[in-house]
Amino acid sequence: MLLLIAPAAAVLVLFQILPIVIGANASFRDWQLFNPKETWVGLAHYSYILTDRVFLTLVLPNTFLLMFASVAISLGLGLGLAHVLNRNFPGHGLAQTVILLPQMIAPVIAATSMRWTFNDQFGVVAALLRWIGFGQIAWLAERWPSFLIILFTDVWIWTPWFTLILLAALKSLPREPFEAAQIDAAGRWRTFTHVTLPMLRPVIGVCVLIRSIDAFRTFDQVWVLTGGGPARTTEVFSIYAYIETFVNLDFGRGSAAAIIGALIILVVAWTMYKAVDRLTNVSR
Amino acid sequence: MMAQATTTVRGQALATAWLAPAARAALMLLAVVAILLLFLAPVVILVITSLRPGWAVYYIYRGTAFTLQNYLDVFAKPAVVRAFINSFVLATLATIISLGITVTSGYMLSRFSGPIPRAWFGTIYLFRTVPYISWVLPLYLVDYYFGIYDTYAGILLPHIAVHICFFSWIMKGFFDSIDPSMEHAAMIDGCTRWGAFVRVALPSAIPAIAALAILSWLYTWNEFLFALILTGHDTALITVTMAQFVTELGTQWNLMSAMAVLAMGPAVLVTVFAQKYIIQGLRI
Numbered sequence A: 001m002l003l004l005i006a007p008a009a010a011v012l013v014l015f016q017i018l019p020i021v022i023g024a025n026a027s028f029r030d031w032q033l034f035n036p037k038e039t040w041v042g043l044a045h046y047s048y049i050l051t052d053r054v055f056l057t058l059v060l061p062n063t064f065l066l067m068f069a070s071v072a073i074s075l076g077l078g079l080g081l082a083h084v085l086n087r088n089f090p091g092h093g094l095a096q097t098v099i100l101l102p103q104m105i106a107p108v109i110a111a112t113s114m115r116w117t118f119n120d121q122f123g124v125v126a127a128l129l130r131w132i133g134f135g136q137i138a139w140l141a142e143r144w145p146s147f148l149i150i151l152f153t154d155v156w157i158w159t160p161w162f163t164l165i166l167l168a169a170l171k172s173l174p175r176e177p178f179e180a181a182q183i184d185a186a187g188r189w190r191t192f193t194h195v196t197l198p199m200l201r202p203v204i205g206v207c208v209l210i211r212s213i214d215a216f217r218t219f220d221q222v223w224v225l226t227g228g229g230p231a232r233t234t235e236v237f238s239i240y241a242y243i244e245t246f247v248n249l250d251f252g253r254g255s256a257a258a259i260i261g262a263l264i265i266l267v268v269a270w271t272m273y274k275a276v277d278r279l280t281n282v283s284r
Numbered sequence B: 001m002m003a004q005a006t007t008t009v010r011g012q013a014l015a016t017a018w019l020a021p022a023a024r025a026a027l028m029l030l031a032v033v034a035i036l037l038l039f040l041a042p043v044v045i046l047v048i049t050s051l052r053p054g055w056a057v058y059y060i061y062r063g064t065a066f067t068l069q070n071y072l073d074v075f076a077k078p079a080v081v082r083a084f085i086n087s088f089v090l091a092t093l094a095t096i097i098s099l100g101i102t103v104t105s106g107y108m109l110s111r112f113s114g115p116i117p118r119a120w121f122g123t124i125y126l127f128r129t130v131p132y133i134s135w136v137l138p139l140y141l142v143d144y145y146f147g148i149y150d151t152y153a154g155i156l157l158p159h160i161a162v163h164i165c166f167f168s169w170i171m172k173g174f175f176d177s178i179d180p181s182m183e184h185a186a187m188i189d190g191c192t193r194w195g196a197f198v199r200v201a202l203p204s205a206i207p208a209i210a211a212l213a214i215l216s217w218l219y220t221w222n223e224f225l226f227a228l229i230l231t232g233h234d235t236a237l238i239t240v241t242m243a244q245f246v247t248e249l250g251t252q253w254n255l256m257s258a259m260a261v262l263a264m265g266p267a268v269l270v271t272v273f274a275q276k277y278i279i280q281g282l283r284i
Helices: A002-026 A044-050 A053-085 A092-104 A107-117 A124-132 A143-171 A176-183 A188-216 A220-225 A237-247 A251-283 B002-050 B054-059 B069-075 B078-111 B115-129 B132-145 B152-176 B181-188 B193-222 B225-230 B238-248 B253-263 B265-273 B275-282
Strands: A029-032 A035-040
Touching: A002 A029, A002 A251, A002 B078, A002 B115, A002 B132, A002 B152, A029 A251, A044 A053, A044 A251, A053 A092, A053 A143, A053 A188, A053 A237, A053 B002, A092 A143, A092 B002, A092 B265, A092 B275, A107 A143, A107 A220, A107 B002, A107 B193, A107 B238, A107 B253, A143 A188, A143 A220, A143 B002, A176 A188, A188 A251, A220 A237, A220 B238, A237 A251, A237 B132, A237 B225, A251 B115, A251 B132, B002 B253, B054 B253, B069 B078, B069 B253, B078 B115, B078 B152, B078 B193, B078 B238, B078 B253, B115 B152, B132 B152, B132 B225, B152 B193, B152 B225, B181 B193, B193 B265, B193 B275, B225 B238, B238 B253, B253 B265, B265 B275
Parallel strands: none
Antiparallel strands: A029 A035
16 A cells, blocks of 8 residues: 555655755744755744735735636636536537637647737737727836736636636536426526526635635746836745845745745635535435 | 417417527637637647747738748757757656656555555645745755756656656546455456556556556646756756756747647647547546
C-alpha cells in the first residue's frame, strides 16, 4: 500500500514540502538573495509586511477584488452560456469549440494578445474608440483601466471553464422537475431561479471554491499585462512576493509575504469550504 | 361565411406562431455569433498581426499587405527553436511521469482505507490550496542546492510535484467510478492485488487517463511562473521566451504574434480534434 504512493510522496516531500519549510525558515531570517547572512530576525519581516502601506492598501484589496470580481462575472457568464448551449441550434458544435478555446490557450498568450489589443496607440480597441469619437486613452498608464483589462482577460480565460462544467451539470439534471414547472405554468425566469439554480447549487459551490483558490494566486496575466504597475497599483499577492524576492532580492521578506498569503488563502478556503458544505447539505 | 372567418383567423395565428420562433431564432443566432466573435477576437487579432509585414503591423485593421515572413524570421532565431524543443520535451516527460506516479496514488486512495490513506488525502487536499508562489520561491534555492538549476530535472521535478495533488485527487475519482467487484473476483481467482490493479482496474481507467494526459500536457506547455523562476538560458521555455519579446523587442509585435500563434498551435489542434476528451477531463 505504501509502495503505491512512495514515488508521489517522495517528489511531494522534496519539491513541495521541503521548499515550504525552507521558505518558512527564511522568513524569520535576514536573507538577501545574494548576501545570505541568515541571521535570525524573528518576526521583523512579518511586521514590516503587515504594516506596509502598499501591501495593505493596494495588494490585498487588489487580490480580493480580482478574485471576487473574476469569479462572480465568469460564473454569471458561464451560467448564461451553459444555458444557451444546452439547447440545440445550428452551429452548436462550432460554438462549443470556440468557447473551449480560451481555456486551452496559455494565459501568457491571452494576456499578450490583450496587451496588444488595448495598446493605447495602435490597438484595435483604441482605433474603435477613435472611430466612435472618443479621444486617446492611455489604458495601461492608469490604475482602474489597467485593472479592468486584467479582469477582462481573467474572465475571458475562465468563463469557458464555468460554462463547460455547468453545461455538463445541466445535462445531467433530471427532466421531471422541469416538466412539473411547465405544468404549473412557471415562466422561463421562474423556472431558472426556482428549479435550475437550486439543483445546480452544489456544483456551483464546488466550482466557486476551486476557482477562488486559484484566482487568489493569479500571476501570469498580471505580470504580462502590467507587471503590477503603474506605480504598483495593480499588484496582487503573487506579484508582491515575486517582486520582493527577485526584484528587491530580499528572499527573507519575499518568503514572509508568501507565507502570509498562504495563511490568508488557507483561512479563506476553509471558511468557503464550510459554507459550500452547508449549502450542499441544505439543498439535499 | 363562418367557416371562411375561422380559416382566416387560424391562418393569421399560424403566421404569427411561425414568425415569432423564426425571429427569436434569428435573434438568438445573432447573440451567439456576437459572443463567439468576442471569444475569438484575441486569437484572430494575434493571427492577423502575425501575418502582417513589419511596416504594416501598427494598423492591422487597415491595408491588405500579408506575408509569412514573420514565421520564417521567428524560426531563424535559434533561441526560439530551442524553446519549442525544450517545452515539447518537458511537457511530454512531465505528463508521462506524473501520470505514472499518480495513477497508483489515486488507486490507493480509492481502494484502501485507514489512517495512512486518510493522512495522504489530507496532505493532498491541504497542498492543493497553497499558492504556487509560496513554494516556487524557495524551490529556486532547492534547485541550487541539488545542482539542478537550469537543467531539465530542475524544472521537470517541480512540475511533477505540482501535478501530484490535483491528479491523485482526480485519479481517485476515476477509480471510485469503477466497480471494485471485478478486482475482487480476479483476486479470488489467484491474481495478486498488483495484478488486479494492472489487469483489471487500469484498463477500465484508460479513457479517463487519456483525457487527463491531454490536459496535463497542455498545462505544462502553457505554464509560466515556474518557467520564469526555475529556468535560465539553457532550458528556456516558450512562454518565457515569448514574454521576453514584449520587453526586449517591445516594438516587434509581428514577430511576437507569430511566436504566440505557433505556441497556441497544440491548444487549437486539441480543441478541434480532441474536444470530447477535454470536456470529460475538465469535469471535476
